Amino acid sequence: xxxxxxxxSTSSDCANLDRRSFLKTGxxxxxxxxxxxxxxxxSGCSSTPAGRVSAVGTRMxxxxxxxxxxxxxxxxxxxxxxxxxxxxLPEQPxxxxxAIAGTIERIDAGIHNFGPANxxxxxxxxxxxxxxxxxxxxxxxxSSWPKVTxxxxxxxxxxxxxxxxxxxNNGYIALTKISNVAFYGYEDFWHLSGYPGPPQxxxxxxxxxxxx
Amino acid sequence: MQxxxxxxQGLESGWKVTDGATxxxxxxxxxxxxxxxxGAGGGTTAExxxxxxxxxxxxxxxxxxxxxxxxxxxxxxxxxxxxxxxxRVTKDGAIAVLxxxxxxxxxxVNWTSSFRTPDATLNYWAERFGLDALAPDAMAPWFDxxxxxxxxxxxxVKPNVNNDILRQGCDQLxxxxxxxxxxxxxxxxxxxxxxxxxxxxxxxxxxxxxxGALDNDAHLIHGLRADKxxxxxxxxxxLQASAMAADGITPSGITVTLKARHFVAAASAIGTPGLLLRxxxxxxxxxxxxRSFIHPVNACVAEMPEKVEPxxxxxxxxxxxxxxxxxxxxxxxxxxxxxPPLHPAMSSGVIPGHGDTQINTMARLPWMNSVIAxxxxxxxxxxxxxxxxxxxxxxxxxxxxxxxxxxxGLRRAFHTMAExxxxxxxxxxxxxxxxxxxxxxLADAKAAIDQLPMELHxxxxxxxxxxxxxxxxANPEESVVNGFGEHHHVGNLSVHxxxxxxxxxxxxxxLSVYALSARNSTRLxxxxxx
Numbered sequence: 001x002x003x004x005x006x007x008x009s010t011s012s013d014c015a016n017l018d019r020r021s022f023l024k025t026g027x028x029x030x031x032x033x034x035x036x037x038x039x040x041x042x043s044g045c046s047s048t049p050a051g052r053v054s055a056v057g058t059r060m061x062x063x064x065x066x067x068x069x070x071x072x073x074x075x076x077x078x079x080x081x082x083x084x085x086x087x088x089l090p091e092q093p094x095x096x097x098x099a100i101a102g103t104i105e106r107i108d109a110g111i112h113n114f115g116p117a118n119x120x121x122x123x124x125x126x127x128x129x130x131x132x133x134x135x136x137x138x139x140x141x142x143s144s145w146p147k148v149t150x151x152x153x154x155x156x157x158x159x160x161x162x163x164x165x166x167x168x169n170n171g172y173i174a175l176t177k178i179s180n181v182a183f184y185g186y187e188d189f190w191h192l193s194g195y196p197g198p199p200q201x202x203x204x205x206x207x208x209x210x211x212x
Numbered sequence: 213m214q215x216x217x218x219x220x221q222g223l224e225s226g227w228k229v230t231d232g233a234t235x236x237x238x239x240x241x242x243x244x245x246x247x248x249x250x251g252a253g254g255g256t257t258a259e260x261x262x263x264x265x266x267x268x269x270x271x272x273x274x275x276x277x278x279x280x281x282x283x284x285x286x287x288x289x290x291x292x293x294x295x296x297x298x299x300r301v302t303k304d305g306a307i308a309v310l311x312x313x314x315x316x317x318x319x320x321v322n323w324t325s326s327f328r329t330p331d332a333t334l335n336y337w338a339e340r341f342g343l344d345a346l347a348p349d350a351m352a353p354w355f356d357x358x359x360x361x362x363x364x365x366x367x368x369v370k371p372n373v374n375n376d377i378l379r380q381g382c383d384q385l386x387x388x389x390x391x392x393x394x395x396x397x398x399x400x401x402x403x404x405x406x407x408x409x410x411x412x413x414x415x416x417x418x419x420x421x422x423x424g425a426l427d428n429d430a431h432l433i434h435g436l437r438a439d440k441x442x443x444x445x446x447x448x449x450x451l452q453a454s455a456m457a458a459d460g461i462t463p464s465g466i467t468v469t470l471k472a473r474h475f476v477a478a479a480s481a482i483g484t485p486g487l488l489l490r491x492x493x494x495x496x497x498x499x500x501x502x503r504s505f506i507h508p509v510n511a512c513v514a515e516m517p518e519k520v521e522p523x524x525x526x527x528x529x530x531x532x533x534x535x536x537x538x539x540x541x542x543x544x545x546x547x548x549x550x551x552p553p554l555h556p557a558m559s560s561g562v563i564p565g566h567g568d569t570q571i572n573t574m575a576r577l578p579w580m581n582s583v584i585a586x587x588x589x590x591x592x593x594x595x596x597x598x599x600x601x602x603x604x605x606x607x608x609x610x611x612x613x614x615x616x617x618x619x620x621g622l623r624r625a626f627h628t629m630a631e632x633x634x635x636x637x638x639x640x641x642x643x644x645x646x647x648x649x650x651x652x653x654l655a656d657a658k659a660a661i662d663q664l665p666m667e668l669h670x671x672x673x674x675x676x677x678x679x680x681x682x683x684x685x686a687n688p689e690e691s692v693v694n695g696f697g698e699h700h701h702v703g704n705l706s707v708h709x710x711x712x713x714x715x716x717x718x719x720x721x722x723l724s725v726y727a728l729s730a731r732n733s734t735r736l737x738x739x740x741x742x
Contacts, residue, residue, distance in 0.1 A: 084567065086567065087568050110299075112297075115299075161564075162647075166306070173305075176565065182287075185286050185558075190556055192556075193574045194577050194578040207217075
């Protein structure tokens with residue numbers, strides 16, 4: 001709460017929101033999460049899906065249309081994924097970027113199927129992590145996500161995993177679960193779990209796999 | 213081998229099946245009976261009513277998926293076949309809720325375990341809720357009938373290693389174990405029951421009662437969400453429903469009005485109380501949505517010295533009821549022990565962790581066994597269950613507080629699971645708990661189990677069995693429906709799903725739902741024909 005001076009806001013995190021309105025609210029409560037999201041929404045912070053992100057920077061495949069994740073959310077996951085699934089990512093830089101981008105697309109596709117209620121919960125969580133002041137005060141992540149190192153991301157995840165506050169544990173589970181499932185569950189990374197995939201003899205014998 | 217697809221053939225033969233996403237204008241339809249839900253309860257009801265000559269409309273919020281769609285792939289199956297894309301949780305987020313959302317409901321994605329309602333449960337219902345007509349002897353013919361209808365038999369094939377570890381551990385410790393009856397015909401023993409049976413072996417509602425109803429002129433509308441039952445004086449006049457777009461998630465704006473003489477709610481123990489609450493169904497004693505039960509599940513994983521390949525083979529074939537009723541039916545909470553299948557997406561989502569810890573754990577998946585405990589909730593004053601409520605948008609939520617009585621059971625279950633895994637030769641064991649390490653000796657595991665906080669979120673909890681919320685009973689002051697699933701106050705409303713259970717079952721509930729629905733639908737058919 002005394003770390004306002006440490007806020008290093010970026011242009012994208014809507015740092016102009018009325019800070020007092022946040023500080024008046026108890027930290028760590030569900031009401032607080034709601035306030036962040038509502039305030040962010042009212043102030044015109046980006047809550048619109050990123051749509052087709054142009055084929056620049058880290059993202060190779062611009063044909064994917066994001067339906068839930070915003071540009072800020074994508075940066076958040078670009079920072080978190082190296083800490084969550086990094087040891088399984090390819091080392092070659094371009095392959096690594098592609099693997100991260102693909103995982104973020106599958107996270108978005110998965111969340112689309114979560115439906116409105118859980119999307120609302122995740123919107124609150126992502127807004128809290130993306131908004132500079134709450135990122136610093138609640139998540140205690142000092143840099144904006146594009147500048148966060150893997151070590152810092154890991155330290156943040158560890159804080160939320162080991163926290164005595166259930167809400168943070170819940171946030172940890174939400175972030176790691178959707179990331180782990182989208183990564184380890186995808187065919188290209190099955191080998192990391194020693195999973196050979198469906199038995200080939202069955203695939204060869206079943207009609208739904210023929211003339212694909 | 214079952215390579216002829218029953219659904220594809222039926223669609224070709226002219227079954228009345230409507231995909232809600234194809235509707236372009238509002239419609240009104242009429243039938244003798246509207247059945248809401250196509251799972252264990254709705255499918256059974258629709259088949260029996262249609263065969264008796266009544267006209268039936270079946271309403272399903274999820275979409276029609278069948279063999280052509282079942283490709284043994286976790287990510288696509290979780291997205292399309294499960295409630296909320298497999299992200300459903302209890303209100304505080306602490307318990308993951310696995311529940312089907314497709315034609316066939318949870319029977320399309322369950323692991324095929326087929327148990328009769330335990331005698332102790334039925335006797336408790338008779339004594340506590342005045343449900344004497346459901347005594348074991350009276351129910352036996354209904355269980356017999358449904359076991360035949362769904363081809364339920366104890367699994368005659370050797371259990372996979374994952375299940376055999378539960379057997380070995382129980383043997384070593386002198387705990388009883390049994391072979392699980394499964395509802396399969398010509399099963400290939402592949403291990404993909406949870407993502408839609410790829411071989412048409414599973415005899416769930418999708419391949420039995422739903423086709424049976426459609427063969428008898430029932431009309432299935434899928435991709436159609438039941439919004440509200442609209443009353444006219446003391447009877448339901450019609451069901452108001454919303455068509456969903458082809459993504460299965462977004463309402464298209466098209467509405468369908470369904471008129472009928474009688475309405476059967478079979479939309480699950482979360483969906484049915486939600487529908488009744490949205491509909492302002494008379495509820496003078498405020499019972500709708502109360503006493504929701506879930507068989508709270510906790511889990512341990514073990515690394516075994518030999519390969520387990522827990523992703524292959526019939527997912528559930530061995531169980532132990534050693535601790536299920538050992539404390540008496542209404543003593544300290546009992547638990548059933550089973551084994552879950554472990555595929556990469558499910559495992560990486562269930563085992564909490566990230567970074568090196570997670571990849572090192574995932575790398576041992578081929579050697580991994582898991583045991584789960586299913587707590588028999590609802591039989592004790594300190595296990596009053598949860599509550600179904602409505603969000604602002606009208607969608608239902610389940611609020612399930614975990615009481616100290618249940619935490620005690622969860623801790624005991626952790627002890628038992630670790631004992632069994634070490635007795636079966638585990639090299640190390642880990643609890644599904646945020647603070648759990650891998651433990652290489654039973655003593656270390658037990659010390660940790662005694663010391664780790666039993667708290668929401670830290671203990672990973674799950675439910676695949678949603679029950680209650682529209683409980684049956686003789687006394688209208690403490691129940692929603694009578695022992696035949698007939699609503700106490702609305703003459704043309706019945707409930708035929710797991711929401712009528714006044715407690716949990718103490719076993720995987722699909723056969724309990726099939727049998728009660730068959731019994732109650734047979735009575736309903738006679739009633740409506742005269």
